[in-house]
Amino acid sequence: MSVNPLPARGLLGDTAARDYSEKLRRFNAFAAPELRAAIAGLGLRPGMRVLDAGCGTGEALAWLAAEVGRHGNVVGVDLSRAHVEAARALGDAVQADVAALPFAAGTFDLIWSVNVVNHLRAPRDGVRALASLLRDGGRLALGQSSFLPDMVFAWDARLERVVNEAVRAYYRDKYAVDERGLAAVRATVGLLREEGLHDVRAQTFSIDRISPVNPDDERYIAGTLFRDSWGSRLATYMDADDYDAMMRLCDPVNAAFALRRPDFHFLQTFTLTTGTLSAK
Numbered sequence: 001m002s003v004n005p006l007p008a009r010g011l012l013g014d015t016a017a018r019d020y021s022e023k024l025r026r027f028n029a030f031a032a033p034e035l036r037a038a039i040a041g042l043g044l045r046p047g048m049r050v051l052d053a054g055c056g057t058g059e060a061l062a063w064l065a066a067e068v069g070r071h072g073n074v075v076g077v078d079l080s081r082a083h084v085e086a087a088r089a090l091g092d093a094v095q096a097d098v099a100a101l102p103f104a105a106g107t108f109d110l111i112w113s114v115n116v117v118n119h120l121r122a123p124r125d126g127v128r129a130l131a132s133l134l135r136d137g138g139r140l141a142l143g144q145s146s147f148l149p150d151m152v153f154a155w156d157a158r159l160e161r162v163v164n165e166a167v168r169a170y171y172r173d174k175y176a177v178d179e180r181g182l183a184a185v186r187a188t189v190g191l192l193r194e195e196g197l198h199d200v201r202a203q204t205f206s207i208d209r210i211s212p213v214n215p216d217d218e219r220y221i222a223g224t225l226f227r228d229s230w231g232s233r234l235a236t237y238m239d240a241d242d243y244d245a246m247m248r249l250c251d252p253v254n255a256a257f258a259l260r261r262p263d264f265h266f267l268q269t270f271t272l273t274t275g276t277l278s279a280k
């Protein structure tokens with residue numbers, strides 16, 4: 001069901017027809033312990049009404065529902081038809097644009113929105129639209145995982161820097177976004193304050209994974225990150241020796257595969273920023 005006009009194309013290429021469900025499933029399986037810890041820390045109570053804005057494939061719908069119980073209510077919205085269909089297997093979900101949502105003002109106790117505002121061409125408009133749906137005293141929780149992992153090749157900081165620079169160059173070319181556009185995690189405190197939210201707080205959760213890694217972690221790191229986000233996409237952005245070294249470390253059947261090393265330590269951060277709507 002599409003209830004309002006949907007935007008043509010977001011900053012990072014999102015459309016109603018775009019489908020990256022598998023990538024979202026893998027990230028949520030990978031980061032589930034940290035995401036659930038972030039949700040647990042929100043102090044949700046039974047009976048609360050919660051919106052997951054930009055719910056993707058809906059994993060958080062089930063996690064949020066567990067906090068608010070059967071007298072509570074959790075609904076997700078997402079622009080992508082395919083993501084909404086996947087989310088409906090886990091909860092209630094509607095296809096809509098966060099800037100034009102089919103809910104009355106003051107509906108929600110909490111709005112959870114993870115890795116979404118950095119996809120919007122007008123993040124302030126999105127945050128304003130979401131804040132308008134909060135009841136007095138309700139909270140907006142914006143989550144952002146770091147755009148680049150904070151550590152992947154613990155034993156080779158130079159190669160890691162070269163790879164990160166290649167990823168930035170790739171995104172700059174693909175989406176025409178520069179360093180400022182990619183650093184959304186740095187801006188959420190300001191976004192919440194600019195929209196008049198009070199009691200703004202930020203907490204960062206570290207996602208540490210060391211060898212031996214479990215199958216969900218390997219699917220995300222080797223599949224979603226190494227193969228689908230890096231891999232051959234980066235060939236033209238790196239010199240041949242660095243590219244070959246990276247590919248050896250990223251290849252599960254190569255003896256040099258990073259995840260089999262005893263010194264493998266992956267680190268990524270997830271920052272949750274919250275703000276409260278209060279009557280003036």
Ligand SMILES: C[S@@+](CC[C@H](N)C(=O)[O-])C[C@H]1O[C@@H](n2cnc3c(N)ncnc32)[C@H](O)[C@@H]1O
Binds near residue numbers: 027028078079098114
């Ligand atoms: C990086 S994904 C995050 C999904 C989910 N929150 C999660 O953490 O797995 C961004 C999501 O925002 C959705 N999205 C992008 N622009 C949107 C918009 N204007 N309105 C609603 N959803 C949007 C995309 O379809 C995608 O599902």
